[in-house]
Amino acid sequence: FRSDEEMEIDCTKLIASQLGTFMHGKLEGKAVEGYTNEERLFHSIDGVVISGAIDLQQQTPDGVVIIDYKFVKAWSVMQQKDDWVTQLNIYKWLVETVKKKKVCGLQICAIIKDYTPHSNQEGYPEAEAVMIDIPMWDSVKTETYVRNRLEMHRTAKQAQEFGEELEPCTD
Numbered sequence: 001f002r003s004d005e006e007m008e009i010d011c012t013k014l015i016a017s018q019l020g021t022f023m024h025g026k027l028e029g030k031a032v033e034g035y036t037n038e039e040r041l042f043h044s045i046d047g048v049v050i051s052g053a054i055d056l057q058q059q060t061p062d063g064v065v066i067i068d069y070k071f072v073k074a075w076s077v078m079q080q081k082d083d084w085v086t087q088l089n090i091y092k093w094l095v096e097t098v099k100k101k102k103v104c105g106l107q108i109c110a111i112i113k114d115y116t117p118h119s120n121q122e123g124y125p126e127a128e129a130v131m132i133d134i135p136m137w138d139s140v141k142t143e144t145y146v147r148n149r150l151e152m153h154r155t156a157k158q159a160q161e162f163g164e165e166l167e168p169c170t171d
Helices: 011-028 074-078 082-099 139-161
Strands: 035-045 048-060 063-072 103-112 129-133
Touching (some): 048 103, 063 074
Antiparallel strands (some): 103 129
């Protein structure tokens, strides 16, 4: 789409997203010593401000563990989610760059909306909520990823300004 006016959204498809937003709010409302809830960090790179809202940061003797809540169906937990790896590694990069704190772990707290306790399916989650460890990238890999994404956006903006065909966006 070249403009917001061209975009159509079926509001009935937003219910799950709104329930997730509601649950995030409930979880963020609890202050616990040693944890930081819902912190937004900002960092400027090549004149562009990058920001991320980190759901939960656990302070440990070894460093910070970043935790992100996901309200998902069971199949999401049963497959590798590259988007989760990318998102949490960008959060790691922000914490290490902005707060100058070492990150020692990345986790998804997956809350399974359609959990069935007696499923025999291989790889099925063991409980309604599961913690998933996310592999950590080094800071060079993450910053390279961010810079490449910024370049993609600059290229798309330039193509739009010249009336050229744009690459399709992901959902």
